[in-house]
Amino acid sequence: MSDLRLGPLLRFVDETSATLWVETERAALVTVRAGDATGQARTFAVHGHHYALVEVTGLAPGTRTAYVVELDGTQVWPPADSPYPAPVIGTLEAGRPLRMLFGSCRVSVSHDRAGNEQHGVDALRAYALHLAGDTSAGVADDEWPDLVLFLGDQVYADDTSEEMKAFIDQRRDPEQAPWHELKDYEEYAHLYRLAWGEPANRWLLSTLPSAMIFDDHDIRDDWNTSADWRAQMEATDWWHDRVVGGLASYWVHQHLGNLSPAERAEDALWQRIRSHDGADELDVTAEVDALADRADREPDSYRWSFCRDFDTQARLVVVDSRAARVLTPDRRCMLDDAEMAWLDERMRGDVDHLLVGTSLPFLLAPALHHAEAFGEALAQGRLGRLLKPFGEWARQAADLEHWAAFQDGFQKVGRMVVEVAAGERGRPPGTVTFLSGDVHHSYVALAEPDPASGRTAHSSIVQAVCSPIRNPLPRVMQLATALAAYGAARPTGRLLGGRVPRSPLRWRLPRGPWYDNNLAVLELRDQALHLAWSRGVDHGEAERPVLEEVAAVDVPLRR
């Protein structure tokens, strides 16, 4: 297996096509064979690494086909000695109920007793073993997920593991900035190997299609919290390399595979890679770095958000809630104008479920929501100039950085949700469901329009959070978030004399929070949106955890 450095990752899959991503040790022609269907691509180079995205077309809908990967005609995947079932490409089928896993926040540390004692059991790996049939009978055909959606903090560039630190130690002085945090593309390439290279997870990622969006730790804790935060970073001599390395490696490892072949074909840099003919390998290091640098300086120069439709069952809109922010103090917004317009166009009914993936929960536990809205008002001087510095300090110290702390965007998107649910943007869906992570606790919130709006929701409005996959919250923070979950979030405008705008939604948490490392599944059933969260339990064999359900909620449809 030495020629295949990382992957294959099965990425975008629809009824008849699949995209597979690989990193190889050398320049090569990569071939994927799945039954009668074959796809081929030459590797392209970035910072001395070799990658290929192979598009396989002509697959039959609703089938699961075993596949192999070849480099220059030699089979490199699956490994001859693999203990796992043959990896497959499972295509979608119109009308078959969608089943999607989701979760966020996963550190990459060892899976032995020591690793589990420090960080708990990796819920993704427990799911992988479950799917492989290692610890149970495996899953029945109708339980096989269509995809897994990773909602951020796929890698931790700031809080590094012992293995990552060892890699840093052998290439530079960790006493110098950025110390044991990631410095550049090369270190990111290694971090992705640690995240995706462990055999059980690697098998899972080779056999379940995936979609993913970054959150702060993929770049750095609190990424783009405020203009002050950005100014602090930009004043350092290491931030520029970090953000360019982070976004460049994100484009290669995470972003490209989110797109359908048709969408990818519209990406200018991908066009250049795709249209390169000739036996030599195209090196796009300079172009990928330039794209990353520009995307950081001019967020509207590149879109990381993506959207896909699952026939008329569901639309999945995955929003970049980190890189496209407006941080100018008097017009802060979670999304800039172009991104907000893009989202606005996609917030429509005429599907059975409108699913919105955002790394940061749109609806937080009520007390946290109020604290963040209040914190933003404080930091912007709306409660007096003297309190302003305290507001900025609290914003960074207490992670007051979710949608609630960007009231302008919260209000706009909240109004879109109410309009969709009221049937003003096409036939109302059964649910409008936000899927999120980041907060290291999991819960379900159910919302209604503000009664003052005079509107009735014909859709259930849901927030489902699954966090962490592996990175539990310290106990003291667990207690604080448990307390914050009580009560209903009421419009706060009156309370603060109008200095925090009135919320278009009211909500409560009928379930949660809970704090397990877990992975969730969403299933679109006839009469309900089924949500269930599972964790891995170590029954004595640390490396062979057993999957157990921790919570399940059925949200009835209103149609």
Ligand SMILES: [Fe+2]
């Ligand atoms: Fe996060």
